[in-house]
Amino acid sequence: MPTVSLNDYAHLAVSKSQNALVVAGHTTWQLAEAPHPTATQLMPAWERLHAAGIHNPPLNVVLIEHSPDLRFMATITPLITAIQGPARQAFLALLNQIGHDPRLQVHIYGKATDVAPPTFLRLVVALQLASCFWLRPDIIATVLDTHPQVEWSVDRAHYAQSGGIGGGCYVPGRHTIMLESSRSCEGFRTPTPSVSPLLHEMGHLLDATAQRLHGWRTPRGELPGMTTTQRTAWYHAKQHEVARYRRWCAQPDRVTDVPFGHPYVFQNDGEFVAGYWELFWRSPALMRTHAPLMYHVLCEYVQFDACRAQPVDYTGYFHDNQQTYATAQATWPSHMQWLNPD
Numbered sequence: 001m002p003t004v005s006l007n008d009y010a011h012l013a014v015s016k017s018q019n020a021l022v023v024a025g026h027t028t029w030q031l032a033e034a035p036h037p038t039a040t041q042l043m044p045a046w047e048r049l050h051a052a053g054i055h056n057p058p059l060n061v062v063l064i065e066h067s068p069d070l071r072f073m074a075t076i077t078p079l080i081t082a083i084q085g086p087a088r089q090a091f092l093a094l095l096n097q098i099g100h101d102p103r104l105q106v107h108i109y110g111k112a113t114d115v116a117p118p119t120f121l122r123l124v125v126a127l128q129l130a131s132c133f134w135l136r137p138d139i140i141a142t143v144l145d146t147h148p149q150v151e152w153s154v155d156r157a158h159y160a161q162s163g164g165i166g167g168g169c170y171v172p173g174r175h176t177i178m179l180e181s182s183r184s185c186e187g188f189r190t191p192t193p194s195v196s197p198l199l200h201e202m203g204h205l206l207d208a209t210a211q212r213l214h215g216w217r218t219p220r221g222e223l224p225g226m227t228t229t230q231r232t233a234w235y236h237a238k239q240h241e242v243a244r245y246r247r248w249c250a251q252p253d254r255v256t257d258v259p260f261g262h263p264y265v266f267q268n269d270g271e272f273v274a275g276y277w278e279l280f281w282r283s284p285a286l287m288r289t290h291a292p293l294m295y296h297v298l299c300e301y302v303q304f305d306a307c308r309a310q311p312v313d314y315t316g317y318f319h320d321n322q323q324t325y326a327t328a329q330a331t332w333p334s335h336m337q338w339l340n341p342d
Protein backbone atom coordinates (compact mmCIF):
# COMPACT_ATOMS: atom_id res chain seq x y z
CA MET A 1 0.00 0.00 0.00
CA PRO A 2 1.41 3.46 -0.86
CA THR A 3 2.45 5.49 2.16
CA VAL A 4 2.06 9.22 2.71
CA SER A 5 4.46 10.97 5.06
CA LEU A 6 3.64 13.75 7.48
CA ASN A 7 6.42 15.84 6.03
CA ASP A 8 5.08 15.81 2.48
CA TYR A 9 1.33 15.37 2.93
CA ALA A 10 0.26 16.82 6.27
CA HIS A 11 -1.15 20.02 4.75
CA LEU A 12 -2.84 18.54 1.69
CA ALA A 13 -6.64 18.34 1.42
CA VAL A 14 -8.34 14.99 1.93
CA SER A 15 -11.48 14.45 -0.14
CA LYS A 16 -13.85 11.52 -0.48
CA SER A 17 -14.63 9.72 -3.70
CA GLN A 18 -16.62 6.51 -4.02
CA ASN A 19 -16.15 5.60 -0.36
CA ALA A 20 -12.40 6.17 -0.43
CA LEU A 21 -10.44 9.01 1.12
CA VAL A 22 -8.30 10.67 -1.53
CA VAL A 23 -5.10 12.58 -0.87
CA ALA A 24 -2.91 13.80 -3.74
CA GLY A 25 -4.65 11.36 -6.09
CA HIS A 26 -4.08 8.30 -3.87
CA THR A 27 -7.20 6.32 -3.03
CA THR A 28 -5.54 3.49 -1.10
CA TRP A 29 -2.85 4.63 1.29
CA GLN A 30 -1.60 4.64 4.83
CA LEU A 31 0.45 7.03 6.91
CA ALA A 32 4.21 6.38 6.76
CA GLU A 33 4.55 7.19 10.48
CA ALA A 34 3.50 4.82 13.27
CA PRO A 35 0.87 3.68 14.04
CA HIS A 36 0.38 3.82 10.23
CA PRO A 37 -3.36 4.49 10.13
CA THR A 38 -4.88 3.56 6.78
CA ALA A 39 -7.28 5.70 4.75
CA THR A 40 -10.06 3.31 5.77
CA GLN A 41 -9.26 3.72 9.46
CA LEU A 42 -9.30 7.50 9.08
CA MET A 43 -12.75 7.53 7.47
CA PRO A 44 -14.79 8.00 10.71
CA ALA A 45 -12.66 11.03 11.65
CA TRP A 46 -13.13 12.52 8.18
CA GLU A 47 -16.91 11.90 8.39
CA ARG A 48 -17.18 13.67 11.75
CA LEU A 49 -15.31 16.71 10.39
CA HIS A 50 -17.40 16.69 7.22
CA ALA A 51 -20.70 16.53 9.14
CA ALA A 52 -19.58 19.55 11.18
CA GLY A 53 -18.97 21.61 8.03
CA ILE A 54 -15.24 21.04 7.63
CA HIS A 55 -15.02 19.98 4.01
CA ASN A 56 -11.90 18.47 2.45
CA PRO A 57 -9.87 19.05 5.62
CA PRO A 58 -6.09 18.90 5.45
CA LEU A 59 -4.62 15.52 6.38
CA ASN A 60 -3.13 16.88 9.62
CA VAL A 61 -6.60 17.82 10.87
CA VAL A 62 -7.99 14.37 9.97
CA LEU A 63 -5.08 12.76 11.84
CA ILE A 64 -5.62 14.97 14.92
CA GLU A 65 -9.32 14.11 14.88
CA HIS A 66 -8.39 10.42 14.62
CA SER A 67 -5.80 10.60 17.39
CA PRO A 68 -4.68 13.75 19.25
CA ASP A 69 -1.02 12.82 19.05
CA LEU A 70 1.58 15.56 19.69
CA ARG A 71 3.37 14.71 16.41
CA PHE A 72 0.18 15.40 14.49
CA MET A 73 -0.57 18.56 16.46
CA ALA A 74 2.97 19.78 15.77
CA THR A 75 2.04 20.10 12.08
CA ILE A 76 -0.35 22.94 12.96
CA THR A 77 1.54 24.21 16.05
CA PRO A 78 5.29 24.50 15.39
CA LEU A 79 5.86 25.37 19.07
CA ILE A 80 5.47 21.66 19.87
CA THR A 81 8.53 20.84 17.77
CA ALA A 82 10.49 23.65 19.43
CA ILE A 83 10.03 22.31 22.95
CA GLN A 84 11.36 18.96 24.09
CA GLY A 85 11.56 16.77 27.17
CA PRO A 86 9.81 17.92 30.35
CA ALA A 87 8.61 21.17 28.71
CA ARG A 88 6.82 19.16 26.04
CA GLN A 89 5.19 16.93 28.65
CA ALA A 90 4.13 20.00 30.63
CA PHE A 91 2.62 21.48 27.47
CA LEU A 92 0.64 18.30 26.85
CA ALA A 93 -0.59 18.26 30.46
CA LEU A 94 -1.71 21.89 30.15
CA LEU A 95 -3.45 21.16 26.86
CA ASN A 96 -5.35 18.26 28.44
CA GLN A 97 -6.27 20.39 31.40
CA ILE A 98 -7.71 23.17 29.23
CA GLY A 99 -9.37 20.65 26.92
CA HIS A 100 -11.25 19.05 29.83
CA ASP A 101 -12.08 22.23 31.75
CA PRO A 102 -15.89 22.56 31.84
CA ARG A 103 -15.61 26.35 32.11
CA LEU A 104 -14.49 26.47 28.47
CA GLN A 105 -17.57 25.76 26.39
CA VAL A 106 -17.23 24.86 22.73
CA HIS A 107 -20.44 24.34 20.76
CA ILE A 108 -21.23 23.29 17.24
CA TYR A 109 -24.26 25.02 15.78
CA GLY A 110 -26.29 23.20 13.16
CA LYS A 111 -24.49 19.84 13.21
CA ALA A 112 -25.91 16.67 11.74
CA THR A 113 -27.48 14.86 14.68
CA ASP A 114 -26.60 11.32 13.59
CA VAL A 115 -22.83 11.92 13.57
CA ALA A 116 -20.78 12.58 16.71
CA PRO A 117 -19.28 16.10 16.85
CA PRO A 118 -15.57 16.26 16.04
CA THR A 119 -13.20 16.66 18.97
CA PHE A 120 -10.95 18.82 16.77
CA LEU A 121 -13.16 21.88 17.22
CA ARG A 122 -12.61 21.83 20.97
CA LEU A 123 -9.00 20.76 20.74
CA VAL A 124 -8.02 23.57 18.37
CA VAL A 125 -9.31 26.14 20.87
CA ALA A 126 -7.41 24.51 23.73
CA LEU A 127 -4.32 24.23 21.52
CA GLN A 128 -4.47 27.92 20.70
CA LEU A 129 -4.80 28.96 24.34
CA ALA A 130 -2.07 26.55 25.45
CA SER A 131 0.40 27.62 22.77
CA CYS A 132 -0.04 31.34 23.51
CA PHE A 133 0.08 31.02 27.31
CA TRP A 134 1.99 27.82 28.06
CA LEU A 135 4.36 29.82 30.29
CA ARG A 136 1.54 31.96 31.76
CA PRO A 137 -0.83 29.41 33.35
CA ASP A 138 -2.07 32.25 35.57
CA ILE A 139 -3.55 33.93 32.47
CA ILE A 140 -5.12 30.68 31.31
CA ALA A 141 -6.73 30.36 34.76
CA THR A 142 -7.98 33.96 34.52
CA VAL A 143 -9.47 33.40 31.09
CA LEU A 144 -11.14 30.11 32.07
CA ASP A 145 -12.62 31.81 35.12
CA THR A 146 -14.63 34.05 32.78
CA HIS A 147 -16.36 30.98 31.22
CA PRO A 148 -15.40 31.75 27.61
CA GLN A 149 -17.39 30.18 24.79
CA VAL A 150 -16.65 29.33 21.19
CA GLU A 151 -19.49 28.60 18.80
CA TRP A 152 -18.63 26.93 15.50
CA SER A 153 -21.40 27.07 12.89
CA VAL A 154 -21.53 24.32 10.28
CA ASP A 155 -22.13 26.74 7.40
CA ARG A 156 -22.73 30.35 6.43
CA ALA A 157 -26.52 30.12 6.84
CA HIS A 158 -26.29 28.79 10.42
CA TYR A 159 -23.63 31.37 11.23
CA ALA A 160 -25.95 34.17 10.12
CA GLN A 161 -28.96 32.54 11.82
CA SER A 162 -27.21 32.45 15.20
CA GLY A 163 -26.26 36.12 14.90
CA GLY A 164 -22.76 35.91 13.40
CA ILE A 165 -21.50 38.98 11.56
CA GLY A 166 -18.59 39.45 9.16
CA GLY A 167 -16.15 36.57 8.72
CA GLY A 168 -16.01 35.90 12.45
CA CYS A 169 -16.89 37.82 15.58
CA TYR A 170 -16.73 38.04 19.32
CA VAL A 171 -20.05 38.70 21.08
CA PRO A 172 -19.45 40.59 24.35
CA GLY A 173 -22.85 39.84 25.94
CA ARG A 174 -22.32 36.08 25.58
CA HIS A 175 -18.52 36.24 25.94
CA THR A 176 -18.52 34.06 22.84
CA ILE A 177 -16.30 33.72 19.79
CA MET A 178 -18.38 32.88 16.71
CA LEU A 179 -16.87 31.38 13.58
CA GLU A 180 -17.81 29.04 10.78
CA SER A 181 -16.29 25.63 11.49
CA SER A 182 -14.60 25.56 8.07
CA ARG A 183 -12.41 28.41 9.33
CA SER A 184 -10.96 26.17 12.07
CA CYS A 185 -8.59 24.72 9.44
CA GLU A 186 -7.76 28.03 7.83
CA GLY A 187 -4.06 28.65 7.96
CA PHE A 188 -3.27 24.94 8.41
CA ARG A 189 -3.22 24.06 4.72
CA THR A 190 0.35 25.26 4.30
CA PRO A 191 3.54 24.15 6.09
CA THR A 192 3.72 27.54 7.79
CA PRO A 193 0.53 28.35 9.72
CA SER A 194 -1.01 31.44 8.15
CA VAL A 195 -4.31 33.33 8.53
CA SER A 196 -5.89 32.61 11.91
CA PRO A 197 -9.38 33.96 12.54
CA LEU A 198 -9.40 32.11 15.87
CA LEU A 199 -6.31 34.02 17.06
CA HIS A 200 -7.86 37.31 15.97
CA GLU A 201 -11.13 36.64 17.80
CA MET A 202 -9.17 35.42 20.81
CA GLY A 203 -7.60 38.88 20.90
CA HIS A 204 -11.11 40.33 21.30
CA LEU A 205 -11.92 37.78 23.99
CA LEU A 206 -8.73 38.65 25.89
CA ASP A 207 -9.60 42.34 25.64
CA ALA A 208 -13.03 41.62 27.16
CA THR A 209 -11.35 39.51 29.86
CA ALA A 210 -9.13 42.47 30.80
CA GLN A 211 -12.22 44.68 30.89
CA ARG A 212 -13.94 42.29 33.32
CA LEU A 213 -10.86 42.08 35.54
CA HIS A 214 -10.61 45.85 35.82
CA GLY A 215 -14.37 46.42 36.04
CA TRP A 216 -14.33 48.92 33.14
CA ARG A 217 -17.57 49.83 31.40
CA THR A 218 -16.02 49.25 27.96
CA PRO A 219 -12.99 47.30 26.74
CA ARG A 220 -9.85 49.34 26.16
CA GLY A 221 -7.92 47.13 23.78
CA GLU A 222 -5.83 45.53 26.53
CA LEU A 223 -4.64 42.08 27.48
CA PRO A 224 -5.39 40.54 30.89
CA GLY A 225 -2.70 39.96 33.49
CA MET A 226 -0.14 42.57 32.41
CA THR A 227 2.12 43.99 35.10
CA THR A 228 2.21 47.76 35.57
CA THR A 229 5.50 47.88 33.67
CA GLN A 230 4.09 45.79 30.84
CA ARG A 231 0.98 47.98 30.59
CA THR A 232 3.14 51.09 30.37
CA ALA A 233 5.25 49.45 27.65
CA TRP A 234 2.10 48.26 25.83
CA TYR A 235 0.69 51.80 25.65
CA HIS A 236 4.05 53.18 24.60
CA ALA A 237 4.23 50.68 21.74
CA LYS A 238 0.60 51.35 20.82
CA GLN A 239 1.17 55.12 20.77
CA HIS A 240 4.11 54.55 18.45
CA GLU A 241 1.98 52.59 15.95
CA VAL A 242 -0.92 55.05 16.18
CA ALA A 243 1.43 57.98 15.61
CA ARG A 244 2.74 56.25 12.50
CA TYR A 245 -0.81 55.73 11.29
CA ARG A 246 -1.76 59.36 11.89
CA ARG A 247 1.33 60.62 10.07
CA TRP A 248 0.46 58.37 7.14
CA CYS A 249 -3.16 59.60 7.18
CA ALA A 250 -1.94 63.19 7.04
CA GLN A 251 0.39 62.56 4.11
CA PRO A 252 -0.31 59.15 2.57
CA ASP A 253 1.78 59.93 -0.50
CA ARG A 254 4.90 60.90 1.40
CA VAL A 255 5.12 58.91 4.62
CA THR A 256 7.12 55.70 4.24
CA ASP A 257 7.46 54.79 7.93
CA VAL A 258 4.10 53.05 8.00
CA PRO A 259 2.52 51.00 10.83
CA PHE A 260 2.98 47.24 11.00
CA GLY A 261 -0.78 46.58 11.16
CA HIS A 262 -3.35 47.14 8.41
CA PRO A 263 -5.38 50.39 8.50
CA TYR A 264 -8.31 48.17 9.52
CA VAL A 265 -6.84 47.68 13.00
CA PHE A 266 -6.75 51.43 13.64
CA GLN A 267 -10.56 51.60 13.51
CA ASN A 268 -10.74 51.18 17.26
CA ASP A 269 -8.84 49.86 20.28
CA GLY A 270 -10.45 46.41 20.06
CA GLU A 271 -9.40 45.80 16.45
CA PHE A 272 -5.95 47.08 17.32
CA VAL A 273 -5.31 44.48 20.02
CA ALA A 274 -6.93 41.67 18.01
CA GLY A 275 -4.95 42.53 14.88
CA TYR A 276 -1.57 42.90 16.56
CA TRP A 277 -2.18 39.76 18.65
CA GLU A 278 -2.62 37.67 15.49
CA LEU A 279 0.35 39.35 13.77
CA PHE A 280 2.57 38.69 16.79
CA TRP A 281 1.99 34.94 16.58
CA ARG A 282 1.98 34.55 12.82
CA SER A 283 4.64 37.06 11.72
CA PRO A 284 6.91 37.45 14.77
CA ALA A 285 10.22 38.01 12.98
CA LEU A 286 8.66 40.70 10.80
CA MET A 287 7.13 42.34 13.87
CA ARG A 288 10.50 42.23 15.63
CA THR A 289 11.99 44.15 12.69
CA HIS A 290 9.14 46.52 11.88
CA ALA A 291 7.42 47.07 15.24
CA PRO A 292 10.08 46.13 17.80
CA LEU A 293 8.46 47.96 20.73
CA MET A 294 5.27 45.97 20.29
CA TYR A 295 7.16 42.74 19.73
CA HIS A 296 9.20 43.05 22.90
CA VAL A 297 6.29 43.96 25.16
CA LEU A 298 4.29 40.99 23.90
CA CYS A 299 7.26 38.62 24.40
CA GLU A 300 7.60 39.97 27.96
CA TYR A 301 3.89 39.43 28.49
CA VAL A 302 3.82 35.79 27.37
CA GLN A 303 7.30 35.16 28.82
CA PHE A 304 8.36 33.61 25.55
CA ASP A 305 9.96 34.55 22.24
CA ALA A 306 7.23 34.14 19.63
CA CYS A 307 9.89 33.50 16.97
CA ARG A 308 10.35 30.10 18.58
CA ALA A 309 6.63 29.40 18.35
CA GLN A 310 6.57 30.28 14.65
CA PRO A 311 10.08 29.75 13.26
CA VAL A 312 9.02 30.80 9.74
CA ASP A 313 6.86 33.89 9.39
CA TYR A 314 3.61 34.01 7.48
CA THR A 315 4.32 37.00 5.24
CA GLY A 316 0.92 37.49 3.56
CA TYR A 317 -0.46 40.07 5.96
CA PHE A 318 2.76 42.08 5.98
CA HIS A 319 2.95 42.31 2.20
CA ASP A 320 -0.77 43.16 1.93
CA ASN A 321 -0.39 45.88 4.54
CA GLN A 322 2.66 47.41 2.88
CA GLN A 323 0.85 47.35 -0.44
CA THR A 324 -2.21 48.99 1.08
CA TYR A 325 -0.18 51.84 2.58
CA ALA A 326 1.68 52.32 -0.68
CA THR A 327 -1.42 52.54 -2.85
CA ALA A 328 -4.45 53.49 -0.71
CA GLN A 329 -6.34 56.49 -1.98
CA ALA A 330 -8.35 57.06 1.19
CA THR A 331 -7.78 56.54 4.89
CA TRP A 332 -10.02 54.48 7.19
CA PRO A 333 -12.01 56.21 9.91
CA SER A 334 -10.15 55.82 13.19
CA HIS A 335 -11.70 55.99 16.66
CA MET A 336 -8.84 55.00 18.93
CA GLN A 337 -9.61 56.19 22.47
CA TRP A 338 -7.23 54.49 24.84
CA LEU A 339 -3.66 55.61 24.36
CA ASN A 340 -2.57 55.85 28.00
CA PRO A 341 -2.53 53.35 30.87
CA ASP A 342 -4.76 55.42 33.17
Ligand SMILES: [Zn+2]
Binds near residue numbers: 200271
Ligand atom coordinates in the same frame (compact mmCIF):
# COMPACT_ATOMS: atom_id res chain seq x y z
ZN1 LIG B 1 -11.86 42.00 14.98
